[in-house]
Amino acid sequence: MRxxxxxxxxxxxxxxxxxxxxxxxxxxxxxxxxxxxGVGRMSKMMEAAKGTPPFAPPxxxxxxLVIGQxxxxxLYIGSRHGLxxxxxxxxxxxxxxxxxxxxxxxxxxxTHHPLGPTLYFEDQRSAAKKRSGAFWDERVPKFLGYFxxxxxxxxxxxxxxxxxCYVDLSLFxxxxxxxxxxxxxxxxxxxxVPRVIEVRDRVAARPNINAYLTSERRIPFxxxxxxxxxxxxxx
Amino acid sequence: MRxxxxxxxxxxxxxxxxxxxxxxxxxxxxxxxxxxxGVGRMSKMMEAAKGTPPFAPPxxxxxxLVIGQxxxxxLYIGSRHGLxxxxxxxxxxxxxxxxxxxxxxxxxxxTHHPLGPTLYFEDQRSAAKKRSGAFWDERVPKFLGYFxxxxxxxxxxxxxxxxxCYVDLSLFxxxxxxxxxxxxxxxxxxxxVPRVIEVRDRVAARPNINAYLTSERRIPFxxxxxxxxxxxxxx
Numbered sequence: 001m002r003x004x005x006x007x008x009x010x011x012x013x014x015x016x017x018x019x020x021x022x023x024x025x026x027x028x029x030x031x032x033x034x035x036x037x038g039v040g041r042m043s044k045m046m047e048a049a050k051g052t053p054p055f056a057p058p059x060x061x062x063x064x065l066v067i068g069q070x071x072x073x074x075l076y077i078g079s080r081h082g083l084x085x086x087x088x089x090x091x092x093x094x095x096x097x098x099x100x101x102x103x104x105x106x107x108x109x110x111t112h113h114p115l116g117p118t119l120y121f122e123d124q125r126s127a128a129k130k131r132s133g134a135f136w137d138e139r140v141p142k143f144l145g146y147f148x149x150x151x152x153x154x155x156x157x158x159x160x161x162x163x164x165c166y167v168d169l170s171l172f173x174x175x176x177x178x179x180x181x182x183x184x185x186x187x188x189x190x191x192x193v194p195r196v197i198e199v200r201d202r203v204a205a206r207p208n209i210n211a212y213l214t215s216e217r218r219i220p221f222x223x224x225x226x227x228x229x230x231x232x233x234x235x
Numbered sequence: 236m237r238x239x240x241x242x243x244x245x246x247x248x249x250x251x252x253x254x255x256x257x258x259x260x261x262x263x264x265x266x267x268x269x270x271x272x273g274v275g276r277m278s279k280m281m282e283a284a285k286g287t288p289p290f291a292p293p294x295x296x297x298x299x300l301v302i303g304q305x306x307x308x309x310l311y312i313g314s315r316h317g318l319x320x321x322x323x324x325x326x327x328x329x330x331x332x333x334x335x336x337x338x339x340x341x342x343x344x345x346t347h348h349p350l351g352p353t354l355y356f357e358d359q360r361s362a363a364k365k366r367s368g369a370f371w372d373e374r375v376p377k378f379l380g381y382f383x384x385x386x387x388x389x390x391x392x393x394x395x396x397x398x399x400c401y402v403d404l405s406l407f408x409x410x411x412x413x414x415x416x417x418x419x420x421x422x423x424x425x426x427x428v429p430r431v432i433e434v435r436d437r438v439a440a441r442p443n444i445n446a447y448l449t450s451e452r453r454i455p456f457x458x459x460x461x462x463x464x465x466x467x468x469x470x
Contacts, residue, residue: 068331
């Protein structure tokens with residue numbers, strides 16, 4: 001079966017956590033909105049009056065099933081493609097970690113949009129500076145420190161032990177994104193989470209991921225996505 | 236089996252979505268942190284070096300299993316207690332809706348804490364006013380309008396059609412919370428989402444929910460929770 005992924009065509013955004021999983025798994029998929037007419041098709045599916053219209057991208061069409069919400073998509077594809085355990089307790093655990101990453105992603109987005117997603121960055125620059133300060137003082141240590149501790153507790157080298165799961169792919173994306181958006185802060189911080197950085201390195205070295213990252217399918221980071229590089233926010 | 240729910244003892248917060256489900260189901264549970272020594276037990280479980288320590292409350296202990304993240308807990312208990320369909324496509328759909336509610340809850344919290352969870356409201360009052368304006372102009376219509384449309388499309392009276400699911404219980408909580416935090420705005424807005432309000436009324440009339448709401452187990456809304464009433468934010 002060929003999956004259809006629906007996500008904004010010019011950013012990595014939340015869709016990237018799904019792309020990384022599909023790519024690592026070598027799954028057959030089309031990134032619909034990057035094709036001609038695709039954004040229109042995506043909008044139509046969200047506007048559907050009946051059925052299961054998603055609130056927002058990303059969503060995945062798997063046969064007749066339309067699945068929305070990043071972590072929910074990963075829950076669906078994870079155990080089907082060897083990226084998550086099959087037993088329910090472990091499946092829920094890995095999903096729980098992905099939801100914790102989703103919470104972190106919201107806070108990352110809020111560093112440049114603390115006054116909400118509907119105002120431009122330029123109209124909330126001063127609030128964004130305050131929020132970014134608190135983000136690096138309190139929130140990055142709390143979130144990445146948590147994953148560092150989990151990797152140590154699991155015996156490593158991955159968050160769930162010896163086998164990679166989709167959460168590790170997402171951690172890779174978090175490290176890459178923070179390096180892009182906050183190079184100065186991240187440079188100082190990385191030494192505190194060596195196990196997280198090792199996960200990043202192991203993921204980057206995987207053949208399918210390496211092939212993806214060097215392909216045109218990987219959209220470069222830019223200032224419309226979740227991770228944005230604004231010098232004013234990177235002390 | 237008696238469930239153990241772990242959540243902050245003085246607020247409804249994110250724990251309330253779980254409490255409502257357990258109460259409606261008539262499940263046997265203990266609200267651990269509201270008992271003597273319970274907050275200490277909760278902290279210890281989060282600090283565990285091994286196993287599956289949750290990042291934050293709420294979490295639910297079900298036998299040996301410890302499940303964190305509100306929507307994940309509901310995913311686990313939903314189909315076991317008749318509050319969600321059992322078939323995978325519908326289970327994923329209901330979970331997807333709960334994750335959309337979780338996104339909305341973050342935005343509700345951000346109305347009074349746009350500069351982050353680590354600063355006091357008084358230190359972000361002006362930013363909070365801006366964010367609350369955008370919240371009512373754009374975000375409430377988008378989120379509640381989405382659920383209104385779903386109820387219409389499902390044939391109603393609930394989001395997933397004729398049978399109530401845990402998402403309906405959460406929608407009840409959203410309406411109650413918005414009425415508490417933003418009485419003026421909500422009074423004006425409610426007429427635009429009559430089906431959502433009908434869900435609220437139907438949930439409130441359910442015997443187990445009614446008994447819960449009038450018991451001491453229901454913590455009153457207050458200014459430490461997600462929904463806070465600050466006059467300055469309610470135009």
